Amino acid sequence: MRCVMIGCTAGVFMTAVAWGHSINEANHLFLEGCYTDAVRVYSRILTDPLFLEHRPQAMYLTAMSYLQMGNRDMALRALWQVVGDYPSSDWTDNAYIALARIKEMEDRTRLPEALMLYETIPSRFPTSEQVTRAWMGAARVKMALGYYTEANEAVKRALESGSGQLESDDMSMDLANLVAHPLNPARDVAKAINLYTSVIQRFPSSDHLSDAYVALGKLHWELGDRLQAVQAFREVVIRVPATPSAEFAQESIARLHDEMGDREKAIAAYRVLLTKYSMSGLTRERIRTEVEASGVDRSGKPSVSAWSASVQKENNVTEYRGDVTIRFYQLIIQADRAAVDFTRNVISAWGNVRVAWADRHVIHGDGFQCDVSRQTAELTGNVVRITRTASGEETGRSDRLELVLKDGTWTEGKGGNQ
Numbered sequence: 001m002r003c004v005m006i007g008c009t010a011g012v013f014m015t016a017v018a019w020g021h022s023i024n025e026a027n028h029l030f031l032e033g034c035y036t037d038a039v040r041v042y043s044r045i046l047t048d049p050l051f052l053e054h055r056p057q058a059m060y061l062t063a064m065s066y067l068q069m070g071n072r073d074m075a076l077r078a079l080w081q082v083v084g085d086y087p088s089s090d091w092t093d094n095a096y097i098a099l100a101r102i103k104e105m106e107d108r109t110r111l112p113e114a115l116m117l118y119e120t121i122p123s124r125f126p127t128s129e130q131v132t133r134a135w136m137g138a139a140r141v142k143m144a145l146g147y148y149t150e151a152n153e154a155v156k157r158a159l160e161s162g163s164g165q166l167e168s169d170d171m172s173m174d175l176a177n178l179v180a181h182p183l184n185p186a187r188d189v190a191k192a193i194n195l196y197t198s199v200i201q202r203f204p205s206s207d208h209l210s211d212a213y214v215a216l217g218k219l220h221w222e223l224g225d226r227l228q229a230v231q232a233f234r235e236v237v238i239r240v241p242a243t244p245s246a247e248f249a250q251e252s253i254a255r256l257h258d259e260m261g262d263r264e265k266a267i268a269a270y271r272v273l274l275t276k277y278s279m280s281g282l283t284r285e286r287i288r289t290e291v292e293a294s295g296v297d298r299s300g301k302p303s304v305s306a307w308s309a310s311v312q313k314e315n316n317v318t319e320y321r322g323d324v325t326i327r328f329y330q331l332i333i334q335a336d337r338a339a340v341d342f343t344r345n346v347i348s349a350w351g352n353v354r355v356a357w358a359d360r361h362v363i364h365g366d367g368f369q370c371d372v373s374r375q376t377a378e379l380t381g382n383v384v385r386i387t388r389t390a391s392g393e394e395t396g397r398s399d400r401l402e403l404v405l406k407d408g409t410w411t412e413g414k415g416g417n418q
Contacts, residue, residue: 023045023051023054023057023058025041026038026041026042026045026058026061027061029041030061030064030065033068035065035066035068035069036065036069038061038062038065039062039065039066042058042059042061042062042065043062045058046058046059046062055085055086056082056085056086056089056090056091056092057089057090057091059078059081059082059085059086059091060078060079060082060091060094060095060098062078063075063076063078063079063082063095063098064098066078067098072102075098075102076099076102079095079098079099079102080099082095083095083096083099092125093121093124093125093128093129093130094130096117096118096120096121096125096130096134097118097121097130097133097134097137099117100114100115100117100118100134100137101114101137103117104137104140104141108144111141111144111145112145114137114141115138115141115142115145118134118135118137118138118141119134119138121134122134122135122157122161131161132158132161132162132166132167132171133168133171135154135155135157135158135161136154136155136158136166136171136174136175138151138154139151139152139154139155139158139174139178140174140178142154143178143181143184146183148181148183148184148185148186149185151178151184152178152184152185152186155175155178158171158175159175169199169202169203169206169207169208170208172195172198172199172202172203173196173199173206173208173211173212175195176192176195176196176198176199176212176215177215179191179192179195180192180195180196180215180219182354182362182364182384183364183382183384189219189222189223192215192219193216193219193220196212196213196215196216196219197212197216199212200212200213200216209239210235210236210239210240210243210245210246211245213232213233213235213236213239213249214232214233214236214245214248214249216228216229216232217229217230217232217233217236217249217252220232221252221256221356222356222359222362223359224359224388226256226259226260227260229252229256230253230256230257233249233250233252233253233256234249234253236248236249237249237250237253241276242276242277244307244322244323246277247273247277247278247305248305248323248325250269250272250273250276250277251269251270251273251287251305251325253269254266254267254269254270254273255327255332257269270287273287274287287303302326302327302328302340302342302345302347302372303326303327303328304318304320304324304325304326304327304338304340305323305324305325306320306321306322306323306324306325306338307321307322307323308320308321308322309321315341315343316341316342316343317339317340317341317342318339318340318342319337319338319339320337320338320339320340321336321337322336324336324337324338324349326338326340326347326349328347328370328372328405330357330358330405330408331355331356331357331370331377331405332355332356333347333349333353333354333355333368333370334352334353334354334355335349335350335351335352335353335354335368336350336351336352337349337350337351338350344371344373345371345372345373346369346370346371346372347368347369347370347372347377348367348368348369348370349367349368350366350367350368351366352364353365353366353367353368353379355368355377355379355403357403357405357408358408359388360387360388360408361385361386361387361388361403361408361410362385362386363379363383363384363385363386363401363403364382364383364384364385365379365380365381365382365383365384365401366380366381366382366383367379367380367381368380370405372405375404375405375406376402376403376404376405377402377403377405378400378401378402378403379400379401379403380399380400381399382397382399383397383398383399383400383401383412384396384397385397385398385401385410385412396412398412398413399413400412400413401413
């Protein structure tokens with residue numbers, strides 16, 4: 001960012017120092033994006049006894065400057081200094097939030113530490129403006145750790161502290177994501193749809209808008225509301241073109257039209273996908289073949305889309321990573337990683353596995369294995385099955401589930417039906 005009024009040059013920086021390196025001038029540098037010069041002025045403030053009362057603020061904004069510059073280690077050092085040296089300042093609750101968020105984003109082993117930091121804020125700073133954000137952070141972490149009941153309780157606390165409504169787009173998205181989480185025992189698809197819709201209506205300029213539309217599309221699709229799903233995915237294509245989200249949305253539009261029996265619209269959507277988006281060679285060839293066939297024949301092979309693909313030529317196995325979506329007739333598999341043996345027609349998937357069979361079953365698990373030739377699929381780990389029935393939804397939990405691809409019948413192992 002180009003700095004104005006007080007620039008980032010050495011000469012103007014010295015002018016700022018000459019003016020008394022005041023906290024206002026340092027803050028101005030920070031707001032203009034001149035983070036290196038801001039840190040220099042904050043450093044002088046931190047060593048000048050005339051600015052003793054401004055030291056907590058200077059230390060906190062020094063940490064934020066380092067974060068903006070990509071220096072995480074220095075940012076952490078400054079944040080811990082705020083917490084340790086100024087435990088009762090007006091900036092300490094902000095430091096706890098920043099520390100918790102950094103730990104939450106590091107890796108799974110840091111989640112307990114992040115949870116402790118989030119929960120420190122309501123107990124030590126009960127009147128802080130950060131209490132609602134802290135409870136939502138705690139809910140996110142608890143959900144990630146599998147503490148679903150406790151996560152829902154944290155959400156309740158967040159809503160209570162926020163007078164029943166969350167006042168920022170990121171917290172509102174967090175709430176919607178938690179309500180829609182497939183492993184949440186209090187999962188409520190209809191409520192999640194309302195929450196995502198609320199984010200779109202209340203925050204029309206939010207950076208989360210495309211994510212909200214993607215989530216809406218998936219949920220409407222899960223409920224069998226294909227037309228509404230198409231409308232949501234179209235918003236993604238319009239708002240964030242030439243992105244992985246738009247590519248996913250465009251292919252979803254084509255698949256939805258296919259499921260609705262409108263082959264002409266499906267082929268038109270596929271052609272847009274071929275023209276505007278960069279896909280793996282296998283995916284591009286599969287879609288091109290399908291378009292050219294105009295729906296007369298199906299290859300009988302799984303179709304795959306993902307962010308990246310690598311082929312093991314010796315055994316004709318292709319490994320996929322990142323937002324993997326595999327389709328085979330009425331079966332849709334989504335996961336973080338997958339491998340497809342195109343010779344033996346065997347599909348394996350791992351990480352946040354979600355399997356949909358037509359509009360009847362949605363099944364979540366840790367691992368997935370499908371032998372296409374045998375027309376059977378197996379999910380393992382923490383398996384959650386949601387089945388649409390004439391009277392509503394039926395939920396089952398087990399350690400293992402076998403699904404027959406031909407008719408969607410299933411057999412659950414340990415855990416049984418609910």
